Amino acid sequence: MSAFRDHILRVGLILAAFAIGATTLVVLTENRTHEKIIDNERQTLLKAINAVIAKDQYNNEILADTLMLDANKQLGTNDSSIIYRARLNNEPAAVVLSAIAPNGYNGKIKLLVGIAFDGSLTGVRVISHKETPGLGDKIDTKKADWILNFKSLSLSNPDESKWKVKKDGGQFDQFTGATITPRAVVTAVKNALLYFDAHRDELFAISETEK
Amino acid sequence: MNELYGPIIRDGLWKNNPALVQLLGLCPLLAVSNTVINGLGLGLATIITLVASNGLVSLLRKQIPDEARLPVFVLIIASIVTVIELSMNAWFHELYLILGIFIPLIVTNCAITGRAEAFAARNPVGPALVDGFMMGLGFTAVLVLLGAMRELIGLGTLFSEAHLMFGEAARGFSIVVFEDYRGFLMALLPPGAFIGLGLIVALKNVIDARETTQVQTVEPVAEAATS
Numbered sequence: 001m002s003a004f005r006d007h008i009l010r011v012g013l014i015l016a017a018f019a020i021g022a023t024t025l026v027v028l029t030e031n032r033t034h035e036k037i038i039d040n041e042r043q044t045l046l047k048a049i050n051a052v053i054a055k056d057q058y059n060n061e062i063l064a065d066t067l068m069l070d071a072n073k074q075l076g077t078n079d080s081s082i083i084y085r086a087r088l089n090n091e092p093a094a095v096v097l098s099a100i101a102p103n104g105y106n107g108k109i110k111l112l113v114g115i116a117f118d119g120s121l122t123g124v125r126v127i128s129h130k131e132t133p134g135l136g137d138k139i140d141t142k143k144a145d146w147i148l149n150f151k152s153l154s155l156s157n158p159d160e161s162k163w164k165v166k167k168d169g170g171q172f173d174q175f176t177g178a179t180i181t182p183r184a185v186v187t188a189v190k191n192a193l194l195y196f197d198a199h200r201d202e203l204f205a206i207s208e209t210e211k
Numbered sequence: 212m213n214e215l216y217g218p219i220i221r222d223g224l225w226k227n228n229p230a231l232v233q234l235l236g237l238c239p240l241l242a243v244s245n246t247v248i249n250g251l252g253l254g255l256a257t258i259i260t261l262v263a264s265n266g267l268v269s270l271l272r273k274q275i276p277d278e279a280r281l282p283v284f285v286l287i288i289a290s291i292v293t294v295i296e297l298s299m300n301a302w303f304h305e306l307y308l309i310l311g312i313f314i315p316l317i318v319t320n321c322a323i324t325g326r327a328e329a330f331a332a333r334n335p336v337g338p339a340l341v342d343g344f345m346m347g348l349g350f351t352a353v354l355v356l357l358g359a360m361r362e363l364i365g366l367g368t369l370f371s372e373a374h375l376m377f378g379e380a381a382r383g384f385s386i387v388v389f390e391d392y393r394g395f396l397m398a399l400l401p402p403g404a405f406i407g408l409g410l411i412v413a414l415k416n417v418i419d420a421r422e423t424t425q426v427q428t429v430e431p432v433a434e435a436a437t438s
Contacts, residue, residue: 011276018275018283022290029294033301040304133245134366134394142372 049084049096051141052114052123058086058093067203069097074195076100076108076188085204092117092204095196098127101188105180106130109139113192117204120154124189129181136181146173146182155193163190216341223345230353230408231415235322240354241404243313247370250358253313254351256295258344260317261326263291265343268331275332284327292318322350353411360407365399367392 042063049062067083075081077100084096094116101109109129114122124147131137138144149172155163164170165183174182196203229235236257243249267287268275275283296314299307317323326346331339362369367389377384397403 011279014274014276015279015282018286022286026290026293026297029297033297036301037297037304040300044304044308132396133399134396 048112048125048127049114051125052096052112053086053094053116054122057116057122058088060085060087060090062086062096072195074191076102076191083203086114094122095203097192097196099188099192101184103180103184103187104129104131105136105178105184106132109181109184109188111185111188111192113189115193115196117200118154119193119197119200120152120157121150121189121193122152123148124150124185126185131181132178135175135178138175138178139181139185146175147185149173150189155190155197160190163187215338219338219342220345223342223347223349224352225349225415228349228353228415229322229325229346230350231412233322233325234412235325236320236350237408238319239313239316240350240357241401241408242316244354244357244361244404244407245365245399246362246372247355247358248372249313250354250356251351252310253316254347254354256310256314257317257320257323257350258347259295260288260292260320261323261343261347261350262340263295263343264288264323265326265331265339266336267291268327269334269336269339272332280328280332281324284324284332288323288327289318322346353408356411357404357407360410361398361403363388364395365397365403366394 046063062084065085065087067085068080069075069077069083070080071078072081075097077098081098083098085092086094086096094114096112096114099111099113101111107130109131110127112125112127114124116122125141126139126147129137129139131139138146141147158171162169162171163186165172165174165179165186167174167179168183170186172182172186223229227233230237230240239253239257243253264284264287268284271283271287292314296307296311299314300311326343330342334342359369362371367387369386369388370384373384398407
């Protein structure tokens, strides 16, 4: 009996040793890579931001000039999101905000929307989506240029009532075989513009944390 | 040398191919084999993990108690995958952004636990490394073939988005096989993966069956030659 117990104890200890070894390996790697990964993620974020607002339109430290926004129905966000504020020589230039189209064909479509101070779009990009390959995924710049057409549009160009896909009487192209996806994106971008229109000055105000 | 490694190589690539014969690792296999590049990406990540885990398991095989071997394998594989994921995220960030989603999938690939149990735990480090590499290569070959079939039928292209993996220079790799192709969605969705894999398995069985009958007729000559 005691031999059996010794055996179990021995196996248990070996297993524990392996667990400690494996964890140590992961912790050491995590330590060595941590800063590099954060830096990489910043670069990737900056690249995404620069896709919706051209680098020459601002000269502030955009990743540091942020505003936390609580979950917002109009933007479709369920969690707090970060708004990046671009300024040119300390004058407000544009904001980059996250918007979510909740009604994609296959779940949520996450967007990054850049809006200039005058209310026109500086660019829109899809950050993540699960739309059907070959049909709805043309909203992605990897597949098609459709989403580039949003650039420099605003609530008055086209008229607010024309912010729909053509099938619904608006001016935006749908895709062959996919209307739901572009409809969801167009609505989400329009809502983002409406949100910006109503909150522009708050969005550019310097927040408490930055003074 | 050849006597030792020959069978291992044949096993991994053909006779005991993890995807076609052992039917292991189907979850990641079916999930990401919708284009050639996706298949290649997951295949490469799997090769690295298989070689590392086979090597480590074989190295530690005398220390691993028989009763606790499975939890130990899981520990080893999970930490290897995590280390690979973190290292790629740090030093090959561009590649990580593409392959990143596949790497956690590798933990669920039972081909890796399977090789640890069936081969690495009973063999010296050298053969274990070769086995890991060959099994990984066999898995990759099926992934790429299935990816090519599904991409060709589903999208009418081959090697689309190669630049995501090989950099901007590879943009030209992409081949549009059928101009103005309307697409065949089912090939891209999960049912297409099952049907495609079924066809490949069937094809392999046909080739094997044909070879067996041929071997039977030529066997005496072959034996005379080797002896």
